[in-house]
Amino acid sequence: MVNNIFFKITGSLIQAYIYCPRKAWLMSRQIVGDQYNEFLAIGRLISGETYKRDKREILIEGGKIDVVRVKGNEFILIETKKTSKFIETSKKQLIFYLIQMEKNGFKVKGEIRIPKEKKVIPVKLSDSDRSDMEKIKKELSELLASSNPPVKKWSRKCRNCSYLELCWG
Ligand code: SF4
DSSP states (O other), X not given: OBOOOOOOOOHHHXXXXXXXXXXXXXXXXXXOOOTTOHHHHHHHHHHHHTTXXXXXXXXXXXXXXXXXXXXXXXXXXXXXOSOSTTHHHHHHHHHHHHHHHHHTTOEEEEEEEEGGGTEEEEEOOOHHHHHHHHHHHHHHHHHHTBSSOOOOOOOGGGGGOTTHHHHHO
């Protein structure tokens, strides 16, 4: 069944959708996962501590960025992550933010930093990123319009998911 409620697409919903469509649906209904999930807690600690000195968390339409640096006329959006596991989800979220800023006239690029692995992954927008994101947003809007969540499917991602208890407890 489809309902008429409008759900604003945010960076967090994009990330959740790439991780698991069911997660995005649950999140859109304000159903809160396990906040004490160890994986998430460590992630929060890393993003809160690692770049403490130059942390400039900013809010943009649909989400927030860990750190923003300005070099000349270019903005660099930096996200910090605990691990490169499931990095595709973080990359898509960052691409969403970059596109939002680009639409507002900013020159932007991104970086994903994984301090524990001493990795910096540059993220630059391409035409295929832009068209992929339009496709993802359309699919996500259709999913969120459904009155029921997608059927749960076990995957290795479930172990690190804040909805583990809710789905499988
Ligand atoms: S626990 Fe698994 S099925 Fe449930 S939302 Fe998370 S990833 Fe999806």
